[in-house]
Amino acid sequence: MKSNSKRHLQLKINNKIEQYKILHTYLELENTGAAIEFAKKIGISRTTLFQMMDELRDAGIKISYCYLKHSYFYSGNRRLFINGFISLDEC
Helix, strand or coil: CCCHHHHHHHHHHHHHHHHHHHHHHHHCCCCCCCCCHHHHHHHHHHHHHHHHHHHHHCCCCEEECCCCCCCCEEEECCCCCCCCCCCCCCC
């Protein structure tokens, strides 16, 4: 893999990880706001937000919306856990 292409992929993956970290933080705090507001907090589109939450739901993480708090939140026992960043190295 060329150095530029490798670096671009690494940045892209790390950016996605950072987005999931932000998503997780707001879900934990139950301070997301409505979907469009939540997406803006993460720096993504509303569509991407729903795709990310669907991926988490597919992994068995329950996410619900509270109309009183105007916030998404974890509604089950499973949570997202991210540890560290991705690096691409030669083997």
